C-alpha cells in the first residue's frame with residue numbers, strides 16, 4: 001500500500017461491515033444483497049438457519065433460511081467469499097433472496113441490527129481499490145462497464161478493467177522513476193558535478209514517452225465518442241427526406257414524415273447501432289432561410305447541433321436541388337473537425353441516364369468529391385446498408401483496431417495532458433542544460449500526474465468524487 005493511501009484506509013475503516021442491495025430496486029425473480037467486511041460471515045450466520053456458515057469454505061453456495069428470531073423471512077442462497085479471495089478482498093457474503101421490496105428491506109434491516117451498516121455509493125469498489133484488488137482506472141472501468149450500452153463501449157471498458165491501460169501506464173512510470181532516481185543521485189553528489197543520467201538517453205526516453213502519451217490523448221476523441229455514442233446530425237433542406245431517411249435507418253416509423261416543408265420543427269434524437277458502435281442521430285429542422293419564428297429557432301439549433309457533433313449527414317433531394325444550391329449548402333455547413341457525408345436522396349425518381357447526368361452536374365467544377373456521396377432512396381429503402389457502412393467508416397475510419405488503448409475518461413485525459421506538459425518542460429530543460437534539481441522537479445510532476453490515473457497518488461476528495469458517482473451496492 002502506498003504511503004498516500006494509508007490515511008484513507010483508516011478513514012474508510014474496514015472494521016465496519018457494509019451491506020447493500022446489489023441488484024436493481026423493484027420486484028423480480030431474485031435480488032442479491034451483499035455484505036462485505038470482517039464480520040460479514042458472522043453477521044449472516046447470526047440470522048441463518050442452515051449449515052454453520054462460519055465453518056464453510058470460500059466460494060461455496062448454501063441453501064438456508066434468513067430468520068428474525070423464530071420468524072422466517074425468506075428461503076435464500078448464501079454465496080461465501082473468504083478474504084482475500086473476493087471482490088473487495090474482505091469477507092463477502094451474497095444473499096440471493098426473492099426480490100420483494102418487503103423481503104429485501106427486512107433482510108437489510110436485520111443485518112444492520114446485527115452490526116452491519118448501509119454501504120455508501122461505490123463503497124464495495126472503493127474497498128476493492130483500497131485493498132489493492134483494482135487500481136483507480138480499473139475501478140472507474142467498473143462504472144463504465146455497468147453503464148455500457150453497446151458492444152464497442154463494453155469492450156473498451158472491459159479492456160480497461162482487465163488492466164490494459166494500467167499496465168501501459170505502469171511501464172511508462174517505471175521508466176521515469178528509474179531516471180528520476182538517477183537524477184536524484186546527481187543531486188546527492190551536487191558538489192562533484194557528475195552526470196549519472198545520460199542526457200541523450202534521457203532525452204530519447206522523454207521523447208518516446210511523450211509520443212505514447214500524445215497517442216493516448218488523441219485516442220480520447222474516439223474513446224469518448226464510443227462511450228457516449230457518436231453525435232451525428234442529419235441536416236438538409238426541408239423536404240429533402242431527412243425524416244424518411246431517419247426512419248429507414250432505424251427501420252421504424254418514429255420521426256414525423258410530412259410533405260409540408262419545415263414540419264420537423266424540433267430536433268429528434270435516436271440511437272442507431274452500427275457494427276457495435278452507437279450513433280446518436282439528430283434529425284433537425286430544415287436549413288433553408290427561415291420563414292417564421294419557430295423555424296428560425298430550428299435553424300439556429302441545427303447549426304448549434306452541428307458544432308457539437310462528430311459527423312454531419314447532409315441529405316439533399318437529388319431530383320430537385322441545383323448544383324449551385326448544393327454547393328452553397330455544403331459550403332455553409334462545413335465545419336472544421338466535423339466529418340461530412342453527403343446523401344443524395346430520392347434516386348427512385350431518376351432513371352440511370354438522369355442520375356449520371358445529375359451526378360456529373362453536381363460535382364463538375366465544384367471541387368466536391370463524389371466519393372463523399374452515397375446515393376439512396378429513403379422511401380424505397382435503397383442502399384440503406386451502404387449508407388450505414390459509410391457512416392461507420394467515416395466516423396470510425398478503421399481507428400478501432402481492437403487492442404489499441406482508448407482513453408474514455410475525462411479525468412484521465414486531463415492527467416495525461418498535465419503529464420505531457422511536464423514532460424515538455426523536462427525536454428526543454430535538457431536542451432537548455434538546466435540543473436538536475438529543476439529536471440528532477442519536472443519529472444516528479446510528470447510522475448505525479450501519471451500516478452493520479454491509476455491511483456498511486458490520491459486524495460480523499462478525488463476518491464469521494466469518483467466513487468460517489470457509483471450506484472449503491474457496487
Ligand code: GDP
Nearest residue numbers: 238239240241242243244258259346377378379
Ligand atoms: P424532411 O423535411 O427532410 O424531413 O423530409 P421528409 O422525410 O418529411 O420527406 C418529405 C417528402 O419527400 C415526403 O413526402 C416523403 O415521402 C418524400 N420522400 C422522402 N424520401 C424519398 C425518396 O427516397 N423518394 C421519394 N420518391 N420520395 C421521398
